[in-house]
Amino acid sequence: MSLAHIDTARSAQAARLEQALNQAPAAPRIRAVPDGTQARGFVLYVGIDEAKAAAAGTSLGRIVEALKALTNELAPDAETHAAVALAPVGAGGRDVDVVRLALQDPAALARHRNETEDPDRAAGGVVVDISRKRVILDSETAALTYKEFELLQYLVLREGRTIERAELISSLWNASDEEDAPNERTIDVHVRRLRAKLGRYEDIVRTVRGVGYRFDRHADVSIRQSSTPSPDVF
Template identity: 60%
Template sequence: MATISNAAPTTLRTARPDLAANIAPQPTRSLPEGTEVRGFALYVGLSEDKLNSNDPQISDIVNQIKHLVNRLAPAADTYAAVALAPEGTGGRDVDVVRFALGDPSAKARRQQAAAAEQDRAKSGVILDFSRGRVLLDNTPATLTFREFELLQFLVLREGRTVSRDEIIEGLWADAPAEEVPSERTIDVHVRRLRVKLAQYQDIVRTVRGIGYRFDRHADVSILHAAGPSPDRF
């Protein structure tokens, strides 16, 4: 980041002495309680390679803007900084400037974009309970509601073998008697779930004669909901 000196303003060919008189009054905006306005930041996106040979230099433009502010509000303190970025940085100039000069919203968007890109690039299984979805190599698995519930039920009991009876009692506790499945039907649900998990179907293991178990795998990421699950123990 480079600062701009307070040298006398250069007279620009495009300068408008009457500019202040042409500025329309802006509506007053309500402020958050307990805050006050102490100034403002004006981000200008303009790379040097976009200036023609007969255009004013960036430093001249900055000094002219500072001069205008001093005319409009003589009591104002002004400070100008030039945003520097690595050569070849993509994106709009004004967005690069905002990020380089520490604009909080620009930083937040950059972090969100980086997180989204990382999520897209990540392979393996993502069990996203906060959004109710399962991603296989970043592709959504087409699980039914009951299949998702069954997988979540096992994952929340990670490392413990869960019997078929326990699954029935946990997932069909409020179902009418005629809708409660048999142990054999649980096996069918698990088999269909495994088919949809494709190459990752072994994350649901069969414990012969007892039931099923989910064990932690290196290629599985679990995103829990914001609050603790009432099923977790």
């Protein structure tokens, strides 16, 4: 074969390669990845404690192994590493938020720092404003009734202690109330209505089965005591 024929064959091969590259679909861009960087993996935060896992008929270890097996099936070359998030027994807050904070998620740390140092800078979450008897959810005032706020405030001021229904009745209801004689069912109804108005933050009021209700310190909640001036929210 002459040199001319070799050069022609190489040129045709290069042309076909260039055409194939131009026709190949571009890899989808991950919006969270800034220009000049590349994605090397991802983190999946799973919020579930051992009790909830057991109630679902599984365990944290089995969930981890199942996720690893699925990853290996979808991408055999992927490397995995699992870390368990530890928190004090009885710590409040949504499980997934506790996990993010425990594992040093930058966004969770920044939010926690803002809420701790300057609650007014927090972009979202719950503000229980005792000084003005109101609750602010993600910068919007919640439409709680007087009794609903009193119920939440009673739990908040006794953080970490389980309050029996009988104590709530004796402390929050009296003979002058227009409602019929309250009972344990009355408390459950008010708690259900309160939780409905709290929306995605409903779990700040925890049920202690067979006993009553409790409020634990929660990453999403800021408390404004009556001694602290509370600015109006517009």
